[in-house]
Amino acid sequence: xxxxxxxxxxxxxxxxxxxxxxxxxxxxxxxxxxxxxxxxxxxxxxxxxxxxxxxxxxxxxxxxxxxxxxxxxxxxxxxxxxxxxxxxxxxxxxxxxx
Numbered sequence: 209x210x211x212x213x214x215x216x217x218x219x220x221x222x223x224x225x226x227x228x229x230x231x232x233x234x235x236x237x238x239x240x241x242x243x244x245x246x247x248x249x250x251x252x253x254x255x256x257x258x259x260x261x262x263x264x265x266x267x268x269x270x271x272x273x274x275x276x277x278x279x280x281x282x283x284x285x286x287x288x289x290x291x292x293x294x295x296x297x298x299x300x301x302x303x304x305x306x
Contacts, residue, residue: 232305235296242289249282 256275263272300306 232300232303235300236305239293239296242293246286246289249286253279253282 256279260272260275263275297306
């Protein structure tokens with residue numbers, strides 16, 4: 209009976225540790241996908257900024273203002289994602305995963 213109780217406790221600990229590792233892996237994957245999204249957003253910002261001179265020459269002020277709003281929106285999203293990544297990496301460092 210004591211042996212069964214001991215085995216049950218060991219099984220619970222193993223399942224807990226495996227589940228914890230799976231959760232950590234999900235956090236790591238989220239960080240990678242967010243980093244890819246940040247790179248994509250930065251590329252979009254560069255494309256929009258590079259078009260600004262062309263739009264100025266064509267006197268397309270409305271388009272420039274829309275692009276500036278998009279750039280602002282993208283930068284805010286980058287800040288938000290950077291914060292998520294920072295917090296996740298801090299969490300993983302505390303757990304000794306990175």
